[in-house]
Amino acid sequence: xxxxxxxxxxxxxxxxxxxxxxxxxxxxxxxxxxxxxxxxxxxxxxxxxxxxxxxxxxxxxxxxxxxxxxxxxxxxxxxxxxxxxxxxxxxxxxxxxxxxxxxxxxxxxxxxxxxxxxxxxxxxxxxxxxxxxxxxxxxxxxxxxxxxxxxxxxxxxxxxxxxxxxxxxxxxxxxxxxxxxxxxxxxxxxxxxxxxxxxxxxxxxxxxxxxxxxxxxxxxxxxxxxxxxxxxxxxxxxxxxxxxxxxxxxxxxxxxxxxxxxxxxxxxxxxxxxxxxxxxxxxxxxxxxxxxxxxxxxxxxxxxxxxxxxxxxxxxx
Amino acid sequence: xxxxxxxxxxxxxxxxxxxxxxxxxxxxxxxxxxxxxxxxxxxxxxxxxxxxxxxxxxxxxxxxxxxxxxxxxxxxxxxxxxxxxxxxxxxxxxxxxxxxxxxxxxxxxxxxxxxxxxxxxxxxxxxxxxxxxxxxxxxxxxxxxxxxxxxxxxxxxxxxxxxxxxxxxxxxxxxxxxxxxxxxxxxxxxxxxxxxxxxxxxxxxxxxxxxxxxxxxxxxxxxxxxxxxxxxxxxxxxxxxxxxxxxxxxxxxxxxxxxxxxxxxxxxxxxxxxxxxxxxxxxxxxxxxx
Numbered sequence: 001x002x003x004x005x006x007x008x009x010x011x012x013x014x015x016x017x018x019x020x021x022x023x024x025x026x027x028x029x030x031x032x033x034x035x036x037x038x039x040x041x042x043x044x045x046x047x048x049x050x051x052x053x054x055x056x057x058x059x060x061x062x063x064x065x066x067x068x069x070x071x072x073x074x075x076x077x078x079x080x081x082x083x084x085x086x087x088x089x090x091x092x093x094x095x096x097x098x099x100x101x102x103x104x105x106x107x108x109x110x111x112x113x114x115x116x117x118x119x120x121x122x123x124x125x126x127x128x129x130x131x132x133x134x135x136x137x138x139x140x141x142x143x144x145x146x147x148x149x150x151x152x153x154x155x156x157x158x159x160x161x162x163x164x165x166x167x168x169x170x171x172x173x174x175x176x177x178x179x180x181x182x183x184x185x186x187x188x189x190x191x192x193x194x195x196x197x198x199x200x201x202x203x204x205x206x207x208x209x210x211x212x213x214x215x216x217x218x219x220x221x222x223x224x225x226x227x228x229x230x231x232x233x234x235x236x237x238x239x240x241x242x243x244x245x246x247x248x249x250x251x252x253x254x255x256x257x258x259x260x261x262x263x264x265x266x267x268x269x270x271x272x273x274x275x276x277x278x279x280x281x282x283x284x285x286x287x288x289x290x291x292x293x294x295x296x297x298x299x300x301x302x303x304x305x306x307x308x309x310x311x312x313x314x315x316x317x
Numbered sequence: 318x319x320x321x322x323x324x325x326x327x328x329x330x331x332x333x334x335x336x337x338x339x340x341x342x343x344x345x346x347x348x349x350x351x352x353x354x355x356x357x358x359x360x361x362x363x364x365x366x367x368x369x370x371x372x373x374x375x376x377x378x379x380x381x382x383x384x385x386x387x388x389x390x391x392x393x394x395x396x397x398x399x400x401x402x403x404x405x406x407x408x409x410x411x412x413x414x415x416x417x418x419x420x421x422x423x424x425x426x427x428x429x430x431x432x433x434x435x436x437x438x439x440x441x442x443x444x445x446x447x448x449x450x451x452x453x454x455x456x457x458x459x460x461x462x463x464x465x466x467x468x469x470x471x472x473x474x475x476x477x478x479x480x481x482x483x484x485x486x487x488x489x490x491x492x493x494x495x496x497x498x499x500x501x502x503x504x505x506x507x508x509x510x511x512x513x514x515x516x517x518x519x520x521x522x523x524x525x526x527x528x529x530x531x532x533x534x535x536x537x538x539x540x541x542x543x544x545x546x547x548x549x550x551x552x553x554x555x556x557x558x559x560x561x562x563x564x565x566x567x568x569x570x571x572x573x574x575x576x577x578x579x580x581x582x583x584x585x586x587x588x589x590x591x592x593x594x595x596x597x598x599x600x601x602x603x604x605x606x607x
Contacts, residue, residue: 055413057355101592108353111413112543113588115355119540120585127578239536243421250414281433285425291418295411296403 014163019156029155031272032265033227036162039264040220042245043166044213046254047173051185052209053192057242058099058114059217061121062092064236066218067225068125068132071141074226081145085222092218095121096210103207122237137232141225158227165223169216170257176212177257181205240284244268247287250294253301263301320451325573329566331458334465337561338520339538340545341472342513344557347546348489349509352401352408355416358538359423360397360514364390364521365530366427369436372525378440379526386518393423394514398507420535428532435531443526461523468519472512473554481508537581544588563587 022028041059048054069091074084102113125132132138143153144161152161176182187195188202196202221241225231244267245260252263267290275283298305343357354360364386371382397419404411438444443457475482487495488505496502524530524538541564548560564584571583 049410053410055410057413057417101589104592108347108351108409108413109543109547112353112355112540113547113592115536116540116544116585116588119537119581123578123582239533246414246417279429282425282429284421285429288418288421288425291421292400292415295415295418296400299404299407299411 011167015160019159023156026155029159031269033155033158033162034272035265035268036159036166036261037220037224037227038244038248038268039261040162040166040169040223041217041241042248042252042260042264043169043173043257044216044220045245046249046257046260047176047216048209048213049249050255051176051182052206052213053185053189054206054210055111056114056213057111057246058116058118059213059245060237060239060241061095061114061118062214062217063221063224063241064121064125064233065095066092066221067231067236068138069218070222071138071225071231072131074142075138075140081142081226085219085226088222088225089215089219092214092221093211095218096214099210100207103203103210118237118239118242122233125233125237132233133231135233137230137235139230141229141231143229144226158223162220162223162227165219166261169219170261172212172216173257181208185209243284243287244271247291247294250291250299251302253303255300256303259301259303321573322570324452325569326566327452328454328458329569330562331454331462332565332569333558333562334462335520335523336541336545336565337558338465338468338516338523340542340549340557340561341469341554342516342520343539343542344546344549345485345509345516346506346513349485350401350506352412353416353543354397354401354513355413355539356397356420356423356535357416357513357517357542358540359420359427359535360390360393360517361521361524361538362427362530362532362535363393363423364518365525366431366436366521368438368522368525369431369530372438372440378442379438379522383518383522386522387515390518390521391511391514394510394517395507398510402503402506420539424532424535427535431532433532435529436525437529438526440526455527457523457526461519461526464519465523468516469554469558472516475512476554481505485509485512541584544584547588548591 018032019029022032041063044062045056045059048056066088068088070081070084070088073079073087074081079087099114099117102110102117105113126135128134144157145152151157184195184200184202185205188200188205192202221236225236245264248264248267249260250263251267252259252261254260267287271283271287275286279285294302298308339357339361342360343354346352346354346357364382367386367389368379368382371377371385372379375381397416400419401412401415404415438457440457443455445456447454447456447459476486477483484495484500484505485508487498487500488502492502495505545557545560545564548563549556564587567583567587568580571579
């Protein structure tokens with residue numbers, strides 16, 4: 001009961017209080033939307049890492065493919081934007097299907113292979129000029145539409161859309177985690193061989209997690225394309241779409257659901273508001289340092305570090 | 318046409334030399350510590366930029382950058398080792414994220430110091446043509462191919478004959494047994510990182526002497542080194558050399574026959590092909606499959 005109250009209060013706060021407080025300030029609102037985009041990617045990354053046990057350095061591929069699929073479908077075939085966004089997720093799923101052979105590889109090899117894949121998709125987007133517009137990019141990507149008199153193309157409208165997307169994904173994540181699949185996946189985390197012995201098809205499950213993760217990341221990418229109305233390969237497949245979400249997920253704790261989202265908002269806002277002003281180029285340096293520090297001192301996220309200190313105060317060791 | 322293809326094969330072969338050095342560094346560290354150093358390409362790039370500074374700042378031939386690059390890159394490599402060795406649990410996943418973070422740091426340090434512009438050598442001594450029959454190359458390409466062959470020979474000797482080299486191999490094949498034989502695994506891992514740093518320093522100076530470098534190139538190098546180890550299968554130096562030459566040749570042929578923009582796709586195509594047909598690599602090694 002108490003938990004439900006907290007959830008409802010939080011929902012009210014993020015849906016109503018945030019737009020009311022910052023809605024008039026376009027700069028702050030655009031930062032908030034961007035941080036939610038990062039949060040969406042971080043969530044999909046953490047799902048793959050936590051449930052699937054796989055570290056991906058190639059989520060920029062899903063992000064970019066989702067963005068391009070949705071943009072091209074809505075521009076060339078006139079498909080409504082919200083439908084196209086879902087199809088963008090489907091496009092990312094197709095992209096992830098081509099990564100399936102890589103699942104035959106164990107841990108570190110998988111991570112490197114998926115890093116290599118991200119390069120492929122960027123090159124394809126640059127070279128396939130007839131569809132993607134090449135390195136010049138696509139301008140005039142359709143805006144988010146007006147539905148029932150409400151214009152979603154405004155900053156606040158964009159915020160409501162991305163917030164809903166991220167919350168729905170968080171709910172799906174939670175549902176998977178509590179299902180039988182989630183149990184099997186947790187067991188796989190302990191010992192993959194033992195789980196296979198009791199009849200779990202671990203490769204299939206990992207593959208499914210890759211699909212779900214790709215879909216989420218693709219939809220977020222599609223949203224971003226319609227939100228900023230512009231796409232180019234170096235932007236859509238930028239390594240930034242990998243680095244910041246990883247830092248965010250690790251910072252917030254990638255084994256939790258809220259961690260990556262909260263981490264994204266905190267890390268992105270700090271990066272943009274503070275470090276970008278101090279050093280305009282190369283401010284990602286700070287993100288790298290943060291990542292290294294987190295892994296060395298508290299790989300389970302900042303929250304667990306706080307918990308560790310408070311526990312130390314309560315219980316004498 | 319035949320001439321063009323022959324020329325591409327030759328250029329690919331020469332390029333394979335420094336690729337092999339990079340891949341061997343990656344494989345050596347992976348063997349000893351079971352850690353893939355995602356910042357390895359950035360270490361190579363760091364050496365390349367040191368060569369640039371020596372050339373543009375002091376006006377010297379980039380070759381003289383090698384001693385400085387050796388010191389700096391080995392130190393950086395050792396620092397990577399000390400940070401990685403501080404990981405307490407889930408080493409496999411955490412070491413990947415950690416070295417990725419170090420890669421981000423190095424890329425941005427390079428960006429801050431040397432700016433985002435692409436750089437290449439201006440040394441005419443290096444760019445002098447070197448002709449064998451119908452085949453053309455720059456002097457630097459042949460020089461560094463020879464250097465990489467010598468280094469690989471040295472590495473082979475070191476791994477099979479010297480005490481530390483054999484210790485690295487012992488730790489690679491069975492850590493606990495090596496410990497019982499009185500080998501200190503931590504120290505051996507450190508040695509592996511230093512040797513990887515030495516190889517990276519030479520490879521970096523080589524890359525600057527005949528190619529174009531930019532801050533984002535480090536990531537690409539790591540991917541290339543990884544593709545080579547997949548082609549070769551971990552554990553044999555000749556295998557890595559052949560894998561590296563294959564990648565070099567595939568890239569050179571793509572540039573000659575198609576376009577330079579597709580260069581990276583060539584390596585990926587080769588990689589996927591091997592993954593499908595021979596999942597254990599061309600020269601067999603086990604333990605890669607999940």
